[in-house]
Amino acid sequence: xxxxxxxxxxxxxxxxxxxxxxxxxxxxxxxxxxxxxxxxxxxxxxxxxxxxxxxxxxxxxxxxxxxxxxxxxxxxxxxxxxxxxxxxxxxxxxxxxxxxxxxxxxxxxxxxxxxxxxxxxxxxxxxxxxxxxxxxxxxxxxxxxxxxxxxxxxxxxxxxxxxxxxxxxxxxxxxxxxxxxxxxxxxxxxxxxxxxxxxxxxxxxxxxxxxxxxxxxxxxxxxxxxxxxxxxxxxxxxxxxxxxxxxxxxxxxxxxxxxxxxxxxxxxxxxxxxxxxxx
Amino acid sequence: xxxxxxxxxxxxxxxxxxxxxxxxxxxxxxxxxxxxxxxxxxxxxxxxxxxxxxxxxxxxxxxxxxxxxxxxxxxxxxxxxxxxxxxx
Numbered sequence: 001x002x003x004x005x006x007x008x009x010x011x012x013x014x015x016x017x018x019x020x021x022x023x024x025x026x027x028x029x030x031x032x033x034x035x036x037x038x039x040x041x042x043x044x045x046x047x048x049x050x051x052x053x054x055x056x057x058x059x060x061x062x063x064x065x066x067x068x069x070x071x072x073x074x075x076x077x078x079x080x081x082x083x084x085x086x087x088x089x090x091x092x093x094x095x096x097x098x099x100x101x102x103x104x105x106x107x108x109x110x111x112x113x114x115x116x117x118x119x120x121x122x123x124x125x126x127x128x129x130x131x132x133x134x135x136x137x138x139x140x141x142x143x144x145x146x147x148x149x150x151x152x153x154x155x156x157x158x159x160x161x162x163x164x165x166x167x168x169x170x171x172x173x174x175x176x177x178x179x180x181x182x183x184x185x186x187x188x189x190x191x192x193x194x195x196x197x198x199x200x201x202x203x204x205x206x207x208x209x210x211x212x213x214x215x216x217x218x219x220x221x222x223x224x225x226x227x228x229x230x231x232x233x234x235x236x237x238x239x240x241x242x243x244x245x246x247x248x249x250x251x252x253x254x255x256x257x258x259x260x261x262x263x264x265x266x267x268x269x270x271x272x273x274x275x276x277x278x279x
Numbered sequence: 280x281x282x283x284x285x286x287x288x289x290x291x292x293x294x295x296x297x298x299x300x301x302x303x304x305x306x307x308x309x310x311x312x313x314x315x316x317x318x319x320x321x322x323x324x325x326x327x328x329x330x331x332x333x334x335x336x337x338x339x340x341x342x343x344x345x346x347x348x349x350x351x352x353x354x355x356x357x358x359x360x361x362x363x364x365x366x367x
Contacts, residue, residue, distance in 0.1 A: 034306035034314060041317040048324030055331035062338035069345040076352040080359050140362050142355060 084140060094138050098147045101129055105154040112188060116162050117220045123162065127155050166199075167218040171210050186218055191271060195219060195228070198261060198273040219273065229272040235265055244276055253277055 029037075081087055104126055108116060116123070130151050138144050169180060177193035180186055187195070197207045199219045204210060222228055227238060235255055240248035255265045257277045262268055306314070 028305040029311065031304040031306055031310075034310055038310075038314050038317055041314070041321040045317065045321035045324050048321065048328050051328045052324065052331060055328065055335055059331060059335055059338055062335070062342055066338065066342050066345055069342070069349055073345065073349050073352050076349070076356055080352075080356050083356075083359055083363060140359055142358065 080141075084137060086138060091138060091141075094133075094136060094144065098133060098144065098151065101126055101133070101151055102147075102154070105151060105158065108158055109154065113161050113167060113185065113218075114187070114220045116158065120162055123155070123158055130155065167220060169216045169218050171212055171214040171216060173212045175210065175212070177204075177207055177210065180216070193271075194269055195271040195273055198271075201260065222273070225276050225278070227274045227276050229268050229270050229274060231270045233268065233270070235262075235268065238274070 077088070081091065104122070108119060108123055108126075111119065130148065133139075134148055136144070139148060167186075169186060171180070177196050178190045181193040181196055182188070182190035186192075193207070196216055196218065197204055200216050203214060203216075210216070227241075227244060229238070235251035236248040239245045239251040239254055244250075245253070251265070254274060254276065255262060257275045258272075261272060261274075268274075
């Protein structure tokens with residue numbers, strides 16, 4: 001039995017030694033394999049270096065060609081400026097001026113019709129600036145000719161949006177005041193439905209009943225004798241407002257004048273348009 | 280003794296195997312290091328080729344753009360001169 005164990009142990013030790021020392025298990029590389037791989041990488045490196053040299057030369061030539069073209073472009077512009085009787089700095093200043101007008105028109109374009117109405121003087125001023133720019137001799141250049149045409153189109157679009165104190169809206173099938181007020185070209189705010197109701201009292205008896213093809217007035221600016229109720233307002237506060245009566249006790253006057261839209265003097269709503277009787 | 284004969288046969292196989300493995304030639308440490316360095320050099324050169332090819336494509340596109348720009352500027356010059364001629 002002892003001999004049996006001894007031979008068993010010896011065998012296990014030998015197998016272990018063989019496994020740990022065997023290159024197959026240690027994943028060593030055969031010499032032939034090594035030589036093949038080395039040759040492959042050397043070839044790849046040489047090919048790449050040849051390509052690098054060729055590409056560097058080609059890229060340098062391309063850069064030179066681009067620089068030459070840029071010189072020709074600049075020289076042609078100089079000839080154009082000389083023919084018109086101007087210089088690069090003047091052209092750039094004019095370009096900046098038109099860009100400034102464009103930016104201001106974009107700002108106005110983003111306004112609601114109501115806000116635009118309030119800033120219509122700015123639009124008039126910009127229109128004058130464009131008219132002045134049109135007399136500039138630089139307009140002979142296509143770039144500025146196109147830019148002016150673009151600015152004039154913007155002004156025309158803004159003027160179309162700026163129709164006056166009231167816009168008109170024709171009721172469509174499925175419309176209701178809340179939905180109309182929510183439209184971006186109306187008030188972009190559904191809570192202003194009551195404002196549409198107030199200024200169209202002559203044709204809307206019940207705010208829940210409007211009809212297709214009814215033409216509603218959309219108020220853009222307030223008349224001098226009107227007051228637009230703001231959040232947190234109440235009759236006494238409104239009467240105390242310096243632009244109204246500057247006297248809170250006059251609230252009854254307001255109530256009497258607006259009884260058709262105020263059923264309870266303690267309950268008024270934002271965006272109601274109140275009539276302010278003469279002081 | 281017959282009982283241990285299989286063990287002796289196994290030992291013989293193991294010894295013969297070890298001898299065979301020992302006779303095969305393998306790459307040494309230095310050679311493997313050299314191979315790794317060559318591999319890295321090849322890969323790095325190939326990377327550089329890819330970068331230069333990308334740059335080449337960009338330069339070609341820019342060149343085409345500049346050629347178009349020059350054509351437009353020359354057309355603009357003709358137009359301006361013609362308009363100025365009409366004004367005079």
